[in-house]
Amino acid sequence: MGWEKSHLFGLVEVDITATVDGVFTLSVDVPNRAITHSFSFSIPAGPRRPVRSRLPGTMQGHYTIAKYAPGAAGVAELYGVRVWSRQLPDGQWGWWPLPVLDTPAEYIELKLPVEPTSETYSELKLPVEETPVTYSELKLPVEETPVTYSELKLPVEETPVTYSELKLPVEPTGEAYSELKLPVEETPVTFSELRLPIETTPADYSGLRLPIETTPESYAEFQLPVKPTPPVSDWVAVPVDE
Amino acid sequence: MFRVVNDFKEITIVYLSNGPATLQFFTDMPGNALTARLGGGVTIPSSSSKRIPMTIPLDNIRGKEFYPLITPGGSTQFELYSGVVWLRPIGVYLDGAAVPQGEIWQTVPIAPGAGGA
Numbered sequence: 001m002g003w004e005k006s007h008l009f010g011l012v013e014v015d016i017t018a019t020v021d022g023v024f025t026l027s028v029d030v031p032n033r034a035i036t037h038s039f040s041f042s043i044p045a046g047p048r049r050p051v052r053s054r055l056p057g058t059m060q061g062h063y064t065i066a067k068y069a070p071g072a073a074g075v076a077e078l079y080g081v082r083v084w085s086r087q088l089p090d091g092q093w094g095w096w097p098l099p100v101l102d103t104p105a106e107y108i109e110l111k112l113p114v115e116p117t118s119e120t121y122s123e124l125k126l127p128v129e130e131t132p133v134t135y136s137e138l139k140l141p142v143e144e145t146p147v148t149y150s151e152l153k154l155p156v157e158e159t160p161v162t163y164s165e166l167k168l169p170v171e172p173t174g175e176a177y178s179e180l181k182l183p184v185e186e187t188p189v190t191f192s193e194l195r196l197p198i199e200t201t202p203a204d205y206s207g208l209r210l211p212i213e214t215t216p217e218s219y220a221e222f223q224l225p226v227k228p229t230p231p232v233s234d235w236v237a238v239p240v241d242e
Numbered sequence: 243m244f245r246v247v248n249d250f251k252e253i254t255i256v257y258l259s260n261g262p263a264t265l266q267f268f269t270d271m272p273g274n275a276l277t278a279r280l281g282g283g284v285t286i287p288s289s290s291s292k293r294i295p296m297t298i299p300l301d302n303i304r305g306k307e308f309y310p311l312i313t314p315g316g317s318t319q320f321e322l323y324s325g326v327v328w329l330r331p332i333g334v335y336l337d338g339a340a341v342p343q344g345e346i347w348q349t350v351p352i353a354p355g356a357g358g359a
Contacts, residue, residue: 007354020338035351063353069346070338075272078334078347085354096354100347101333107251112310112325 006030009059010093011084012066017048020074024053026083028061035065045074060088066098079103245307247271247335250300251328253310255286258293261318262286265298269305279303286312286320293323304332 012026027038041053064083070076081098253267264283268276284298310327314320338344 009354022336022338029351063351065349065351067346067348068336069344070336072338072344074338076336076338077332078336083354087354098349099352103249103333104330107249107328107330110327110329112253112327114322114325117321117323 005091006060006062006088007064007085007091008057008088009055009064009083009085011052011054013050013052013082013084013095014043014068014078015048015050015080016043016068016076016078018043018045018070018074018076020045020071020076022068022070022076024051025067025069026055026059027065027067028059029063030061035061035063037061043068048077048079077103246331247304247306248308248329248331250303250305250308251330252297252299253325253327254295254297255312255325256293256295256323257286257289257312258291258321258323259286259289259314259318260291261288261315261320263312263314263318263320266311266313267298267300267303267308268311269303269308271304271306276307276309279305283313288318293321300327304335 009026009028012024014024016022022043023040024043025038025040027035029035029037031037037058039055039059043051066081066083068076068078068081078100080100082095083098084093085096086093250267250269253265255265257263263286265280265286266278266283267280269279270276279300280298286296308327310325312320312322334347336345336347
């Protein structure tokens with residue numbers, strides 16, 4: 001098993017593309033038997049290429065942890081990491097790949113969900129209702145007249161058997177007396193001026209025509225009130241006593 | 243659920259139209275919002291009422307989610323018969339701006355020669 005032997009690490013190579021600088025760190029468990037001894041180096045932003053770094057001669061151990069962190073403002077795509085190492089004390093140097101999830105070299109086809117169009121035409125019956133060959137009976141919606149008479153209640157309101165209380169609209173008499181203001185106009189505290197209806201005497205005199213009838217220029221006939229004499233009747237014989 | 247980041251290469255459609263249309267390709271990267279990645283879109287010319295294929299490159303477009311959008315012109319009748327997107331999932335894609343402190347790649351403790359591809 002791998003952990004029985006210690007390994008010496010010489011190089012690390014990273015196949016990467018990044019839009020920002022990142023830091024690669026390799027840690028080993030020698031010394032101290034804890035995976036704390038580490039070596040870091042910066043990988044600058046750039047297109048896909050292998051970035052290789054030499055490791056210090058002290059990098060050896062039974063276990064290793066590799067770590068890569070891109071800068072905060074960018075992204076990175078990691079295609080592979082491998083370490084140049086050899087088993088101590090007498091192993092041969094060789095590349096040892098670290099487990100990086102594989103990115104396929106080939107593109108794969110992803111069919112879009114487009115409904116297939118048929119090559120041939122299919123028959124589609126139009127939804128036309130078939131006309132029957134024979135006539136069918138159709139009952140007319142005439143309401144049937146019943147043979148017997150049926151009772152029909154007239155809408156007369158039923159007279160109740162008992163008397164019900166009906167409150168007359170008499171306003172209740174209050175228990176206590178309430179104040180009622182009489183409509184007496186209030187006498188004002190101060191005197192107010194009241195003008196008497198005396199016509200103002202004008203300062204100048206005005207003409208006033210007296211009602212004297214105008215004397216005409218010529219004389220007018222005036223009929224005296226003489227009673228006409230009645231016409232004399234024939235003499236009348238009057239019997240005289242002898 | 244973990245979703246891989248895809249590297250898009252191209253989209254091929256088979257269509258028939260009597261006028262121009264526009265193809266747009268939306269993905270959620272960068273920015274985590276589905277956004278148009280082909281600028282103002284790619285014009286799909288009239289096929290003169292014949293069924294023809296057309297391939298549109300999608301170079302340097304990444305995304306976990308995507309959808310294509312075809313918009314026919316005002317008086318265009320467009321018939322889409324098939325569509326294929328070519329893509330490849332990227333094994334390790336690290337977003338340094340991911341919340342809260344960016345994504346990293348890290349192995350478990352492994353013994354040399356005992357693991358790896």
